[in-house]
Amino acid sequence: MSEPLRDPLHDPLHIGLVVNPLAGVGGSRALKGSDGEQVRELVRREGGVDRAASRAARALALLRDSDEPLRFSTWGGAMGEDLLRSLGIGAEVLGSPGLGLSAAADTREAATALRAAVDLLVFVGGDGTARDVLDAVGDHYPVLGIPAGVKMHSAVFAVSPEAAGELLIRLARGGLVGLRRQEVRDIDEEAFRAGRVRTRFYGEMQVPGEARFLQQTKVGGREDQALVAAEIAAWLAESLDPDTLYLVGPGSTTAVLLEELGLPATLLGVDALRDGAVLAADADEQTLLELLAAHKGPARIVVTAIGGQGHILGRGNQQLSPRVVRAVGCDNILVVAAKSKIAALEGRPLLVDSNDPELDRALAGYRRVITGYDDEILYRVEGPA
Template sequence: MFKLGLIVNPYAGLGGSVGLKGSDGDVIRSEAIARGAEPRALQRIERTLQIISNFKDQVETFCFAGDMGEASSRAAGFITHVIGEAEQQPSNAQDTCAAARLIMQQNVDLILFAGGDGTARLIADVVGKTQPVLGVPCGVKMHSGVYANAPEAAGEILKQLLTGSLVNVVERDVKDIDEDAFRNGQVRARFYGTLLVPEDSQFLQQVKNAGTERDELAQLDVAQEMIDQLQPDTLYLVGPGSTTHLFLQELGLEGSLLGVDLLLNNELIAADVSAAQILAQLDNFSGPVKMIITAIGGQGHILGRGNQQFTPSILRRVGKDNIHIIAARGKILALNGRPLLVDTNDPELDIAFGGYRPVITGYRETIMYPVGYSAEGER
């Protein structure tokens, strides 16, 4: 039997769609729920377990009761051992650490955990480099390199382990940012440690890279080209990132570095909006709508990391042909041929958004580059 430790942070990523840029802390969690946010971690961990459902007679899980792991394991049909329960409801960081400690005592082969960078930090504090782990990405900010590209990608890595494939176990960095500073438009990321992770270049996401001064100069060319392509009486949904922020600054607008802004006729009509606010604007706007997004350096994600305000329903209304992707050439070259990635929390939509897409990489410079479904790796 393959002994699988299972830890779920059921509230990971709760603040994404409502523009809170994180879910750490009970106050933020309560505010996110008050704004109408819906938990998505349980759905995503179940998508991972579904990939290995044919191996349920070969896998036994060790987890905490309820939505910290038991519910997902039983729903997938695995032999489930409940070894404890959360002391707080809803569960918190202390419960995650307690689950990791007790699971370690079961001598499991791998700990599968669902959460964001904050969850990875907690796992690193308890596990260190003594136990292989693998993360299912559920958070808003995903700087760490211990997560699969998507829930299904985590399932594919597990499938390789279960079928006896040779899978290297490597050290990957755990990074996290100051969420309070992040909400104020400041990115303060730091290294917290390393975890042992089964490596697969197709399915494991990379650590997020910061830009360089040279990148910023190239971004100016990208910004100018995007400005030249703006159309009158068109509503633009401008996603987060340094490239898109510089584009707004070149228009003489401040905007929000880490939020979604709305642009119409070169004027900012709303800043740092939530998914609900975007939908309300779309309902009241009768003209064409387009979206401007950029890629996360090193990882290549264009949807599903830091811009969860773009929900599947919004993306369907905009349509993939109305999405502008802007990224300096150096950011694309750093991917070493790996595709840009989408992880919208809707597998069918992810597949639909795949294929070769135009990417603005400089002034009067647009390339065709593959956009891949995160669970399939390189296409």
């Protein structure tokens, strides 16, 4: 097993790779797809499992040859390990498929394990693979498909392997890469082989795509900060769960959320709210801990970035202490910021400085940032240098 490529305080983009080695093998055989036992039996007799790996190699070679530091985790054998080794790319292998040809269950198992460890899951396959990944990771985790299948009806794939590689490089460089909900669809192969086209919608997944920077513009092309804050607030207000306790950090962007809800806001403090009511205004650490201890449901922290610096924790919101963050959970932090504020960082990461190095390491990595109404990007977070 290779050692992971990791700098604990400056984590590069951590990519999880899972390859469906059977993807695309039915195409040259005019089988209208690669699902089902018929294809598996044919591969057992004739071999020819190389299309998925060769197409994935075209994307990964661009990453290998770039100057961007990247970290990889993958699944054993033909499901990723062999390919990365052939390209000279080090990776942490989190598990392996069983003996013989891999199956859908192996893809789901690999995707589930990788989801818990990486920033972004890259999978290689077709529509059937996309369905398996959706089953494993759900619709709120960022993924990107490298197209290698016969059936390509889903919108979760890059237009080519090279496009996938270029997009990942842009993301690693700190570019403004938006997250979009894209459809996962599949076709009934048996009906297709009989000449009938039946496609089915299975769900959506979050996919990084080219960001259209400054979508809300005025004459002169400058982002309207007040408009963006209002759009972020409107989106958050629609998304609030009445059973969740929200700890809303200081800042003008977060204050607009409470204004949107018709509630008083503490511009330079932390407010706690649930089900449309403020439970504590300008709360200190102890008050937040007491609220969390008494609350039996989920909790989330909402923070924004300090302009110019990029801090999201540890500057002006020390009430959100390491104990508070741990009580809420590192995965339950919502970061909101206008794209212009992120762009002003010029590729520098968002920062956390909680005064707890272990927590800072846990918070580091690529996180989703809400940048508008139903608009998100992936952006890097780091601890103090």
